[in-house]
Amino acid sequence: MHYGYNIFKKFINGKLDQIKGLEYAASVVYWDMTTGAGGRGVKARSSALGILSSKVQELMVSEAFLNDLKTLEDNQHDLSTIDAQIIKEARYKYDRISKIPAEEYRTYAELTSEATVVWERAKNTNDFKMFEPYLKKIVAFKRKFADYFGYEDHPYDAHIEDFERGMTVAVLDTFFAELRKTVVPLVKAIAECEQPADDFLYLNYNADGQRMLANELLQTIGFDLNAGELKESEHPFTMGLAIDDVRLTTHYYTDNLTSAMFSTIHEGGHGIYEQNFSSEIAGTLLADGASAGLHESQSRLYENNLGRSASFWKHFYPKLQSTYMKQLDRVSLDLFLKAINKSVPSFIRVEADELTYPLHIMVRYELEKALVEGSLEVEALPKAWNEKMEAYLGIVPPTDKLGVLQDVHWSDGLFGYFPSYALGTAYAAQIQKALSSALDVDKCLEKGDMGPIKAWLNENIHQYGLTKTAVEIIEEATGEPFNASYYTEYLKSKYTKLYNL
Amino acid sequence: MHYGYNIFKKFINGKLDQIKGLEYAASVVYWDMTTGAGGRGVKARSSALGILSSKVQELMVSEAFLNDLKTLEDNQHDLSTIDAQIIKEARYKYDRISKIPAEEYRTYAELTSEATVVWERAKNTNDFKMFEPYLKKIVAFKRKFADYFGYEDHPYDAHIEDFERGMTVAVLDTFFAELRKTVVPLVKAIAECEQPADDFLYLNYNADGQRMLANELLQTIGFDLNAGELKESEHPFTMGLAIDDVRLTTHYYTDNLTSAMFSTIHEGGHGIYEQNFSSEIAGTLLADGASAGLHESQSRLYENNLGRSASFWKHFYPKLQSTYMKQLDRVSLDLFLKAINKSVPSFIRVEADELTYPLHIMVRYELEKALVEGSLEVEALPKAWNEKMEAYLGIVPPTDKLGVLQDVHWSDGLFGYFPSYALGTAYAAQIQKALSSALDVDKCLEKGDMGPIKAWLNENIHQYGLTKTAVEIIEEATGEPFNASYYTEYLKSKYTKLYNL
Secondary structure: OHHHHHHHHHHHHHHHHHHHHHHHHHHHHHHHHHHHHOOOOHHHHHHHHHHHHHHHHHHHOOHHHHHHHHHHHHOHHHOOHHHHHHHHHHHHHHHHHHOOOHHHHHHHHHHHHHHHHHHHHHHHOOOHHHHHHHHHHHHHHHHHHHHHHOOOOOOOHHHHOOOOOOOOHHHHHHHHHHHHHHHHHHHHHHHOOOOOOOHHHHOOOOHHHHHHHHHHHHHHHOOOHHHEEEEEOOOOOEEEEEOOEEEEEEOOOOOOOHHHHHHHHHHHHHHHHHHOOOOOOOOOOOOOOOOHHHHHHHHHHHHHHHOOOHHHHHHHHHHHHHHOHHHHOOOOHHHHHHHHOOOOOOOOHHHOOOOOHHHHHHHHHHHHHHHHHOOOOHHHHHHHHHHHHHHHHOOOOOOOOOOOOOOOOOOOOOOOOHHHHHHHHHHHHHHHHHHHHHOOHHHHHHHOOOHHHHHHHHHHOHHHHHHOOHHHHHHHHHOOOOOOHHHHHHHHHHHHHHOOO | OHHHHHHHHHHHHHHHHHHHHHHHHHHHHHHHHHHHHOOOOHHHHHHHHHHHHHHHHHHHOOHHHHHHHHHHHHOHHHOOHHHHHHHHHHHHHHHHHHOOOHHHHHHHHHHHHHHHHHHHHHHHOOOHHHHHHHHHHHHHHHHHHHHHHOOOOOOOHHHHOOOOOOOOHHHHHHHHHHHHHHHHHHHHHHHOOOOOOOHHHHOOOOHHHHHHHHHHHHHHHOOOHHHEEEEEOOOOOEEEEEOOEEEEEEOOOOOOOHHHHHHHHHHHHHHHHHHOOOOOOOOOOOOOOOOHHHHHHHHHHHHHHHOOOHHHHHHHHHHHHHHOHHHHOOOOHHHHHHHHOOOOOOOOHHHOOOOOHHHHHHHHHHHHHHHHHOOOOHHHHHHHHHHHHHHHHOOOOOOOOOOOOOOOOOOOOOOOOHHHHHHHHHHHHHHHHHHHHHOOHHHHHHHOOOHHHHHHHHHHOHHHHHHOOHHHHHHHHHOOOOOOHHHHHHHHHHHHHHOOO
């Protein structure tokens, strides 16, 4: 018992805690940049961020790290269950990171760092050709990295692993096929329908009112504002520094009533996950979402399944209306609900509605897969993008800025991330179903008492962190393995009703 | 040329930049803590800060660091002047830090970290005995460290060096003797005088108005708000992250009109220094104040010599009055000037007025010196404190909370820092004299056009950073070596006039 424990303490304090400390610092620097300092001190900051990240890398791939890891693995019986899981997780991370030769990784990191800058310029000037050579190099790396990581069936599996452990192209192909079958016809059918009025959402809504409402929304859904905060940044995000320090951002647009509200609820869902890892794993390597998709399931569940429901607004709409009396006085709850659930095909993913959103993901999934497997080359990407947009959404982007150049992900090397966005929404539907069997969700929402909902999610989803996989958590929480039909059923039922199809 | 340059680049990118990056991150974490996060995520943050600091230590005292240093010193002729100075500065820092055995330093760092917490508790409960054993250990370390550092005449010299290179007890004894001779009788004389009314400074002044005024004051004195910002924290401070990212804090008290105003001008003076290192040294080891005293001279010059002058308020008082019409309508400029320059002996250093302030420093200077040389033991400290307060200020603190326990410095091991506060004010007087010979300061202040003042300070003080010593800068800027009589003359003339002595 003693030997294993001692080396464990040494490993934790000497290496894992160091990595955690450096990552903590990098996060705070990022927070500082996005919510405050902005364009000030850019050079000093870039240099600091680069150094923190290379220090983490250095600690992680060191021989000392590997030696400690091996010793601990040999003495696993001496460790507590949690400690053993920490070692397992450290090994998982070490194996991933060490599979890519350090020198090659450095070149790749420099490439993506430069590519992100070029991409932004290319996007702003609508010039895909400018970005093309960078993306080609990134794709070449991704193909090579897939071999380094290894895979059974499909090279893209090796990249999905970064975000959704154990998930494969085989499963995703089925998932997206089902989505295609359901959602594409739904979108087509809605295109024939009359659209509800929603012009009242785009009047002038002062930021102070929105700020107050955003904080009230967080309180309502159960995000603990004593263990976190909401600030403002260009793009909304969540940062879990510790279970008692979870930070969210939103962006207030005075000509848009709902953008900040729903992005706040969305980040609040992520935030509630981060605030509720069990105390046993808090502050350890295991205090993280089980997967990107499961994390996204929590934000989407709060934002869409709960946050766009009639029951939720039965409680919250009077408050909204009284805040913006002049603008909303004549807008009934029913009108408001129709407006916030309106579905219209559009070009930009992050602005897409709940129904068309997964089709945007499908476009990216199929293109990424093709790029990694080599059946598509970067030169042909814009055309392929537009064809898929037309096939799934019935619209063709007039420019690459509104098309293939819109997302930051590829310039940053984030291949394999996109599927998690769609998986998350699908997980959310399945979780919602289980949640609704366990308690009267609508009653909670109508009363504005979301405590029981949060308690159920804490118990069944949040507490585990990385001690269970997303696959296990979904199965145990809902009583069956991941099943996309809950999602397609949810969308069908919701939109059939909304549009009287 | 080539060899020296290459190893220099390696040293800079590989080690000095790493140290700088880690220190940058620690600063941002500290900023985040004091201006935002506060009590959230304390554990994660403490751990991160500890790790950053030990990483810096590790890099600095490494054999690799020393080897590079030696090689560069051997090839100095290959380096540019600035690069050679960077090497000299790195050597200076290395020599200081490496003189204390690493293990001992770690024990000491842990001690001071714990002692700061104990001190705070001891202060709040007015219990010196609680703090005593910690302070005893700290003093023992300081005595030992003085031997490690080495010194010619007095062991306290070894500690003053940390803040004021080359300054010694011999010089400071003379300086404080002169202060004692001038200021103690002045304070005694004023004790017999009628005090001006100042009750109007303590009415209700809303924070929004104060915030607006503080930012206007910064603009007036020439702090560049595009390359920095003003936020709020419990205790005001300045943090120079880069010349284009200098951050200040203040604290608004709604029952005190001037506290935030003068602390803002004070920090603004520090900030202007940090924003105006020459571009050649920006971002290097040399971008730092030449000494703690010279840094303080800039804050004090702006706060007191300029900021409490009649000419300054001739310009700014109408703005202040119109902001708080109700409270200041009947307060003439003359009354206001008398009130903000009122001098009354008080217990707390940070609340002391311009005249009594140096006496507070003198108390601490003499006690620190005695503690380090061993002529005073910690047990006898509270009594010695009270005796000196009575001798210099004519008052005896009724409690240790208002006496020996008031400052954080000793618990943090900051021995040798206090003299810089007084030296700074003395430097400021000498600099003011030179500045006044070079340009019409009063005219600038009255017009609210402080650009020429800032330009002169930039040229003569700020630009050099650590490329010159404070001693050199003072001498070159003012045409003679440091001479305390400018300070004593300034105080005598100012207070004789104010109180019609």
